[in-house]
Amino acid sequence: MEAFRIIGGKPLVGTVRVCAAKNAVLPILAACMLLHEPVTLNGCPYLSDVENMLSLLCALGCRTRREGKTIQIDPKGADGCVMPEALSSALRSSIFMLGPVLARNGMADFAYPGGCEIGARPIDLHLQGLRKLGAHIEEKHGRIRCEGKLRGAHIHLDYPSVGATENILMAALCAEGTTVLSNAAREPEVNDLANFLRTCGGRIEGVGTGTLTIHNSVLHGCTYAPVPDRITAGTLLIGAAMTGGRVTVADAVPEHLLALTEKLKEAGCQVLCDESGVTASRTGKLLPISRLETAPFPGFPTDLQAPMTALLTQAVGTSLMQEKVFENRMLHVPELKKLGADITVQGNSAIVSGGRPLYGAEVTAKDLRAGAALCLAGLCAQGETIVKNVRLIDRGYARFEEILKSLGTDIERIERND
Numbered sequence: 001m002e003a004f005r006i007i008g009g010k011p012l013v014g015t016v017r018v019c020a021a022k023n024a025v026l027p028i029l030a031a032c033m034l035l036h037e038p039v040t041l042n043g044c045p046y047l048s049d050v051e052n053m054l055s056l057l058c059a060l061g062c063r064t065r066r067e068g069k070t071i072q073i074d075p076k077g078a079d080g081c082v083m084p085e086a087l088s089s090a091l092r093s094s095i096f097m098l099g100p101v102l103a104r105n106g107m108a109d110f111a112y113p114g115g116c117e118i119g120a121r122p123i124d125l126h127l128q129g130l131r132k133l134g135a136h137i138e139e140k141h142g143r144i145r146c147e148g149k150l151r152g153a154h155i156h157l158d159y160p161s162v163g164a165t166e167n168i169l170m171a172a173l174c175a176e177g178t179t180v181l182s183n184a185a186r187e188p189e190v191n192d193l194a195n196f197l198r199t200c201g202g203r204i205e206g207v208g209t210g211t212l213t214i215h216n217s218v219l220h221g222c223t224y225a226p227v228p229d230r231i232t233a234g235t236l237l238i239g240a241a242m243t244g245g246r247v248t249v250a251d252a253v254p255e256h257l258l259a260l261t262e263k264l265k266e267a268g269c270q271v272l273c274d275e276s277g278v279t280a281s282r283t284g285k286l287l288p289i290s291r292l293e294t295a296p297f298p299g300f301p302t303d304l305q306a307p308m309t310a311l312l313t314q315a316v317g318t319s320l321m322q323e324k325v326f327e328n329r330m331l332h333v334p335e336l337k338k339l340g341a342d343i344t345v346q347g348n349s350a351i352v353s354g355g356r357p358l359y360g361a362e363v364t365a366k367d368l369r370a371g372a373a374l375c376l377a378g379l380c381a382q383g384e385t386i387v388k389n390v391r392l393i394d395r396g397y398a399r400f401e402e403i404l405k406s407l408g409t410d411i412e413r414i415e416r417n418d
């Protein structure tokens, strides 16, 4: 199993560019099943999740080709409706394909994607929305079989689910008439999917407002560059603040990071947004944050909760971090405690008594963002830290160790037998 070996004590310093957002590329790839013409996507990162999604598209009859960070997808003749079990259980995001495959071919037969480390990951909101669009859905033996002709409807989501918003948005574009989707997710990646679909000719109103009006549309191919990855950008800005360095993320979008940058300032860091990008630095002491909770956009992103909790271990005083989006996203805490952090977990709240030094140890990534948090903590720890199970980190951060090394830190990828 591969691991990272980190020698702590060096601050993150420098300028980086981030690739297209994983959580924008994945639904955009799924959306290609709505099309009958080729699509070219630029700036796409090498991530295992992206490669798995390309395999799913091929299994459904698409032809795909990658040249560096450019991916070409030709969905002509992609009449597949049955998602192979092995593929769909390997990638939770396969569920994004349900709406597009059903809308394109009138039928979709998928395995339940199942839960993961951070939660049960139910899909009830996805299925409720597709049923309201007229889909007949049968759930048995761990599979979901959908069929029927879709027609527009008024759908109100009980919760602004990112995936459910994206699934319903894609299906509604090929439903008869018009669909109004309220309490829709407003994450930048959702907006980027909508912008991709508009580039393909999709008639969508209200992008970013929480209420989407989606009209039946004739779609065509396009060339598109998905939005930069705000979670990778945020992780690196937190790393700069945590290590007392200075990092500029050249293509970060300030409005996508506002919840984070406001909290970094509250923690005593300097944040600059200008034509060179978004820069975070810290010269004085880190300050504790009395209460921080994750929420749907524009609230503090759950995907930055673990890296921010790692930062709070270095802020002198008591901080409270509350995870309000997923039910089991404190898996990084026991691993941070192995490095010497003083954190008490009560339900989905972490009470951090910060300011204690961290000491290198062997730790294990339990989900991709937790793994990134452990890397940041290792950069601050005295001595050597081994972060195991980095294949989870590879799912969401392309060659993370190379980015951190380019910012002046001592990290390398090693092979471990355990």
Ligand code: EPZ
Pocket: 022, 023, 024, 026, 093, 119, 120, 121, 122, 123, 124, 125, 126, 127, 159, 160, 161, 162, 163, 164, 187, 302, 303, 325, 326, 327, 368, 369, 396
């Ligand atoms: C997307 O997951 C992201 N994944 C997640 O990123 C991200 O953490 C999450 O949105 C929240 O921003 C991708 O885009 C591929 P949700 P998704 O549906 O769509 C509950 C990462 O690290 N829910 O908004 O699954 C659900 O259980 C990953 O990059 C239902 O109850 O998120 C959760 O508690 C992790 N029923 C909450 O809503 C449903 O039908 C948020 O889930 C759907 C969701």
